[in-house]
Amino acid sequence: MAHVNVFDTTLRDGEQSAGVNLNRLEKIEIAKQLERLGVDVMEAGFPASSQDDFEAVKEIANTVRGCSVTGLARAHRKDIDRAWEALKGGAEPRIHIFLATSPIHMTHKLKKTPDEVVETAVEMVSYAKEKFPIVQWSAEDACRSDLDFLVHIIEKVIDAGASVINLPDTVGYTTPDEYGKMFRYVTENVPNIDKVILSAHCHNDLGMAVSNSLAAIENGARQIEGTINGIGERAGNAAIEEIGVALEIRKDRYDYQTNLVLKEIKRTSDLVSRLTGMMVPGNKAVVGRNAFAHESGIHQDGVLKESTTYEIITPSMVGIDSNRMVLGKHSGRHAFKEKVKEFGFELNESKLKEAFESFKNLTGKKKEVTDDDLFAILTDTQTEHDNLPKYKLQAFQVQYGSINRPTATILLTQPNGEEAEKANTGEGSVEAIYNTLDDLIEGDVHLIDYQLSSIGRGRDALAEVHVQLTVNGEKASGRGSAQDVLEASAHAFLNAVNRTLYREQQKVYQKAQV
């Protein structure tokens, strides 16, 4: 059985999804989970793109030991230098340099001739190779490139020191047959191709990213790139969980193995969905809420008689457990601590105490605290920055009636520790809350997007709100959960505002360091 490396780019291409903005702690939490999932390489970010990304890539490279950590770079010395500074402490530093090879990109975007592109690619790969043991080079927009030009440039960058060559379908344009043929052509025509691993990176604009990735594997690719839940630029990337499960379920056809620990899929999907605010559609393959639900009578009858009549994937294979954990108001610290471990979180003592208090508070409101509730509490606690000045909701009240204009009164602790109270109205209760918060918060805040969902099922399910705001013109996303929709809405708004405060504090701190 041939081995196929899994290259996860949730933290780079995934974070390029419109509206997604992960903070450092969230990225680290996802990185730890990707390591548990068994990915071979994780692309932690684009170090030269911002100070935040640089810090996150550096911390992930210095922490993660179970897989290789990489970072993206343009074909620029300064991008490569920055990537080296971020990645040099990693277990196996590797860089991912890209440069477009299609006529459209070379002419209109790069404004370079094909010869200049070859020259730049070779120069930058050689430069990177002086620092990095592993250099991956990507021919951006490979699928709209001239095949013989591809063959020519690939040969040159391999000579310059690249050990992984990626042929991305940057715009999600290709079909499985075409993509497979491109891999075959390159394999058969690049003379030094046996020195490298070929990689596939597919986008989902025409809904073919996973099929294209599988076609690439069948035609010589030994690395596939993708993201969890298929998030990413525009319509997203190939969903890693779908490729992993397809290779497993159809191993009669695909004689390839990966290091993926399929049982970690559900937790990884939940974590990424929750932290990015990108909800997983109910009908999404492998991880959707309905992926294992049987609704119609004939299907239910079949499954009851023999599950394989309508079920090709067992829920337990991807970590969907039918044994529900029940924690209630009589559960103590020890049981709680055990469950936190079982869930894969590593909380320090103060975060554990905070999470236990939130859990106890919830047991006062809900009959039963479910896995989903606990997961929400734990991700929130783990990804919240400690001891930083921030806005904190102390109390609020909303008056709502079908005749009166909704009015919200809010008591807020401000970053300087002082309390302030105000009231304002709105067309609806959420707007009244947001107008009041706007009055209480320094700066110019605008709501761009608001999404409400429930965590788990049942009348007493927790509400979860994701918002996108601009604060003084800067975009920020936030999330909040609570048993009450209005409280969750207020928390999400404040979470987004606090993130911009945190970013400001980081900038001040970084300036002071220089």
Ligand SMILES: CC(=O)SCCNC(=O)CCNC(=O)[C@H](O)C(C)(C)COP(=O)(O)OP(=O)(O)OC[C@H]1O[C@@H](n2cnc3c(N)ncnc32)[C@H](O)[C@@H]1OP(=O)(O)O
């Ligand atoms: C296919 C992909 O997903 S590629 C990755 C895309 N990801 C991102 O862009 C996210 C992060 N990006 C950023 O933060 C910013 O774009 C930055 C910091 C990288 C650059 O910002 P700016 O300097 O303001 O440049 P801007 O983004 O407007 O334009 C990109 C420039 O890079 C050039 N460029 C694009 N790709 C490459 C490349 N692979 N190698 C070298 N230069 C490149 C473009 O031609 C353009 O150059 P120009 O300014 O001479 O016209």
Ligand SMILES: CC(C)C(=O)C(=O)O
């Ligand atoms: C940087 C490259 C690999 C990319 O993301 C793409 O081409 O889609």
